[in-house]
Amino acid sequence: MARTRHRPWGKTRMGLGISAGHGEHLTAPAIRLYGQIARGEGVREEQKPELDxxxxxxxxxxDEQQPDVPVALEPQEAMRRHTASxxxxxxxxxxxxxxxPAVADKLAVQFERAALQSGAGSQFLGEPELVNARIQDVVAKAEVEILAAQPGGPRSRELMDIAVKRDSEALKRGVRLQTLYRDTVRDDEVTQEWARIMTGLGASxxxxxxxxxxxxIVDRRHAFISDYVVPGAPEHAAWHVTDRxxxxxxxxxxxxxxxxxxxxxxxxxxxxxxGPVGAVRTTPLQREILRDMVAGKPQIATAARLGFSLRTLTRRIDDLRKMWGAESLPQLAAMWMDSPDRHVDDKPFEAERESAA
Structure with a gap:
C-alpha cells in the first residue's frame, strides 16, 4: 500500500461513523497499526481489517489529495468528535x-377496534350516518323487544315524526317497546305528545x-352504546355490541x-x-348529591364522582339536612322527592372541585 504520513486535523477528510461489525474498542493490532501510520510507515495488505x-x-x-493514503489524526480531538457524534x-x-408508549397506545386503539370489527363482539361506528343506518336496520328486524334508555332530554318534533313511524311498525309486529327518560321530559309538550301517541299504540x-x-337493546342480541373507549370521542360515535x-x-x-x-x-x-319548578333553593351540586342519595349510591362513590373527600361530602349532606330541617337521611330523601327541586335538569353537570377536608 502507499506510504502513510501524519497530517494536521484541518487538512484531512474524516469519516466518524462506526462501520457494521466494529465495536467501540480497538484491538491491540489496530492500536499498533495506529502507531505505524503515525510514524509514516506503510500499511500492509493483511492489515486492512485493523485499518477499517x-x-x-x-x-x-x-488525505484529500491522495485518497488512498491513510493519515493518523490527533487522538484526543478525534475521540472528542467521535464521542459527540x-x-x-x-x-x-x-x-x-x-x-x-404513546405510539403503542394509538396503535392499540386501532388494533382493538380492528379485532372487534372482525366479529369478536363489538363493532365501532364512527359516522352518524352509519350509526343511524345500523340502528334503523336492527330495530326494523326486532322480533321480541326494544329497550331504550334515553337520558338526553326532550324529543324534537323532527325526531318524533321519524320515530312514530319506526316504532309503530315494531309495535304492530308484536314487539314490546320500553323507553326510559329523565324526569324533566314530563314538562316538554312535544315529548308529552309523543308519549301519549305511542302509549296508545302499546308502548311503555x-x-x-x-x-x-x-x-x-334489541331482542337481547344487539346493543348500541356510546364510545367510552377513546377519551373525548365525538358524541355521534357508537359501538354495536353483539356479545350475548x-x-x-x-x-x-x-x-x-x-x-x-x-x-x-x-x-x-x-x-x-x-310552587313551580323555577322556585328552587338547591344548587346543581346539591341536587347531584341528593339524586345519588335517592338512587341508593354509596357515599364514597358519590364523593369520588364529584371530586370530594368523604368528609367533605358528609359536611355537605349535613348542610342539606339543616337547610331542609330533616332529622335523618331518609327524611331528607323524602323531602327532596316532594320538592320542585327534583324536577330541575342540570345536565351537563360539572362538579365543583374542593380540597379534601
Missing part, C-alpha cells in the same frame, strides 16, 4: 424510545330522577332502572304546593 477499525473509530482518515445518536435514539314509558347512561353476555348484563341494568322509575303516559306534571 481505526477509520471507523475516527482516529484515521484519508455518538452522544447525538444516543439522544436521537432516546427520543425515539420515549415516544414508543317511565322517567327516572337520577342520571343514567344512553343505550338501546354483555348485552344480557346491559338488559339487567335497564330492568333495575326501570323498576326504580315512575310510569308515564304523557300527562303533564302536576305541580305541588311547594
Amino acid at each position: 477499525e481505526l477509520v471507523a473509530m475516527g482516529v484515521v482518515a484519508y 455518538k452522544l447525538a445518536e444516543l439522544t436521537a435514539q432516546m427520543e425515539q424510545v420515549s415516544a414508543i 314509558y317511565r322517567t327516572l330522577l337520577c342520571p343514567f347512561e344512553r343505550f338501546i 353476555a354483555v348485552v344480557g348484563y346491559m338488559a339487567k341494568v335497564f330492568e333495575n332502572n326501570w323498576h326504580r322509575a315512575m310510569a308515564w303516559q304523557g300527562e303533564p306534571r302536576e305541580r305541588d304546593a311547594a
Whole structure:
C-alpha cells in the first residue's frame, strides 16, 4: 500500500461513523497499526481489517489529495468528535424510545377496534350516518323487544315524526317497546305528545330522577352504546355490541332502572304546593348529591364522582339536612322527592372541585 504520513486535523477528510461489525474498542493490532501510520510507515495488505477499525473509530482518515493514503489524526480531538457524534445518536435514539408508549397506545386503539370489527363482539361506528343506518336496520328486524334508555332530554318534533313511524311498525309486529327518560321530559309538550301517541299504540314509558347512561337493546342480541373507549370521542360515535353476555348484563341494568322509575303516559306534571319548578333553593351540586342519595349510591362513590373527600361530602349532606330541617337521611330523601327541586335538569353537570377536608 502507499506510504502513510501524519497530517494536521484541518487538512484531512474524516469519516466518524462506526462501520457494521466494529465495536467501540480497538484491538491491540489496530492500536499498533495506529502507531505505524503515525510514524509514516506503510500499511500492509493483511492489515486492512485493523485499518477499517481505526477509520471507523475516527482516529484515521484519508488525505484529500491522495485518497488512498491513510493519515493518523490527533487522538484526543478525534475521540472528542467521535464521542459527540455518538452522544447525538444516543439522544436521537432516546427520543425515539420515549415516544414508543404513546405510539403503542394509538396503535392499540386501532388494533382493538380492528379485532372487534372482525366479529369478536363489538363493532365501532364512527359516522352518524352509519350509526343511524345500523340502528334503523336492527330495530326494523326486532322480533321480541326494544329497550331504550334515553337520558338526553326532550324529543324534537323532527325526531318524533321519524320515530312514530319506526316504532309503530315494531309495535304492530308484536314487539314490546320500553323507553326510559329523565324526569324533566314530563314538562316538554312535544315529548308529552309523543308519549301519549305511542302509549296508545302499546308502548311503555317511565322517567327516572337520577342520571343514567344512553343505550338501546334489541331482542337481547344487539346493543348500541356510546364510545367510552377513546377519551373525548365525538358524541355521534357508537359501538354495536353483539356479545350475548354483555348485552344480557346491559338488559339487567335497564330492568333495575326501570323498576326504580315512575310510569308515564304523557300527562303533564302536576305541580305541588311547594310552587313551580323555577322556585328552587338547591344548587346543581346539591341536587347531584341528593339524586345519588335517592338512587341508593354509596357515599364514597358519590364523593369520588364529584371530586370530594368523604368528609367533605358528609359536611355537605349535613348542610342539606339543616337547610331542609330533616332529622335523618331518609327524611331528607323524602323531602327532596316532594320538592320542585327534583324536577330541575342540570345536565351537563360539572362538579365543583374542593380540597379534601
